[in-house]
Amino acid sequence: MNAPATTIELERYLHDHIPLSRAMQVSVLDVQPDYVILSAPLAPNINHRDSVFGGSAAAVAVLAAWSLVHTRLLAAALPSRLVIQRNTMQFAMPITGTFTARSFLTDEQLWERFTRLLKRKGKARISVSCTLDFAGREAGYFEGEFVAVDAPAN
Numbered sequence: 001m002n003a004p005a006t007t008i009e010l011e012r013y014l015h016d017h018i019p020l021s022r023a024m025q026v027s028v029l030d031v032q033p034d035y036v037i038l039s040a041p042l043a044p045n046i047n048h049r050d051s052v053f054g055g056s057a058a059a060v061a062v063l064a065a066w067s068l069v070h071t072r073l074l075a076a077a078l079p080s081r082l083v084i085q086r087n088t089m090q091f092a093m094p095i096t097g098t099f100t101a102r103s104f105l106t107d108e109q110l111w112e113r114f115t116r117l118l119k120r121k122g123k124a125r126i127s128v129s130c131t132l133d134f135a136g137r138e139a140g141y142f143e144g145e146f147v148a149v150d151a152p153a154n
Contacts, residue, residue: 007031010018021063024056028067033075034104036068041098052095057132061089061142065128067074069146076115080148085125087144095134106143109110115149122150 002119007028015022029037038060045056046116073080105111106127117124125147132140 008095010036010071014063014067018063020059024059026060029100031067031071033072034108035102036064036071037100037102037153038064038067039098039100042096043108049094050096051096052099054089054091057095057099057101057140058087058089058142059092060099060101061103061130061132061140062087062144064103065130065142065144066146068103068105068128069126069148072111073115073118073148078148080118080150082146082148085145085147087142089140089142091132091140093134093137093139095132095139097134099132099134099139101130101132103128105129118148118150124148 007030010031011028013066014026015072024040027067029039040056040060042052044104045052047053066082066084070082106129110126114124114126125145127143127145130142
């Protein structure tokens, strides 16, 4: 797959390759080189307290962060197997409706080092952050470390 040029292409990719994103009704609002914004509604992600289940909120944050690295790797002609290695999630308030997740690189200057290591060693790690927003307020904050390895030859 080439780098997703549109939000529709990325959303289709997520729904086809990460079925949980379809079940959660995740939509892609924006794809830019320095951020990705995803959205998810309350209904398929609701918990017993009529708010978004924390696992759903964390999953959308992981998807947004993964999508940013994925699209940047494809744009750099470095298709790779990309996985999350570790993460932390902080919740600031209950989310009782549709929310967004905006991912960004924790340190933009590390991208060049990341791609250089991936080319040279076939493996590299990078940190990505994501804010969850609901009703104009920050509802959560995610930090994760992702590992890219060369895609297997097919």
